[in-house]
Amino acid sequence: MTKITQMLRWRAQRTSRRFATAWRYAIGRATLTDGYDLLHAAESLTGIYGLETLSTYSLADDLVERYGEEHRAALEELAERACSRVAHKWGASGEVRSAAEDWAGELVAEYAKEAGLELVDSWDIAA
Numbered sequence: 085m086t087k088i089t090q091m092l093r094w095r096a097q098r099t100s101r102r103f104a105t106a107w108r109y110a111i112g113r114a115t116l117t118d119g120y121d122l123l124h125a126a127e128s129l130t131g132i133y134g135l136e137t138l139s140t141y142s143l144a145d146d147l148v149e150r151y152g153e154e155h156r157a158a159l160e161e162l163a164e165r166a167c168s169r170v171a172h173k174w175g176a177s178g179e180v181r182s183a184a185e186d187w188a189g190e191l192v193a194e195y196a197k198e199a200g201l202e203l204v205d206s207w208d209i210a211a
Contacts, residue, residue, distance in 0.1 A: 138184045140167045146185070147192055151203040158201055159192065166191035 085093075105121050108114045114122070127133050144163040148156050166188035196203050 136184075138167050138171055138188065140164045143167060143185055143188050143192075147189065150189075150205060150207050152206070155196075155201065155203065158196070158199070162192040162195045162199075163188065165195060 105114070105118045108118055109122065140160070140163050143166070144156075144160045147159040147163060151159060169191060170184050170188045193203065
């Protein structure tokens with residue numbers, strides 16, 4: 085196979101993957117991997133690169149460690165809600181991720197209380 089043929093094949097495969105990702109996004113069936121691919125493409129297009137990331141998964145893992153494995157499903161849902169709110173309202177510099185995660189964690193505690201979910205804080209020394 086010639087270099088030109090290899091290059092054309094690679095470009096066709098890359099284009100096909102991009103169309104598949106775009107199609108899944110357009111019909112509301114994008115995967116987590118599709119989301120990462122789209123995020124990466126958006127960074128390249130806009131020239132904006134996020135150095136700090138507020139992650140629902142990271143926060144949920146911390147919350148499960150803090151409040152217990154038995155609440156994992158509820159905490160993951162509440163973490164998603166809290167991270168979304170924080171991400172759309174946050175405007176600070178410095179230790180952004182840590183402060184944003186702290187705020188999101190406080191929101192999860194509020195949301196859990198509203199939902200009637202009793203959480204026992206294993207990080208609270210006084211408890």
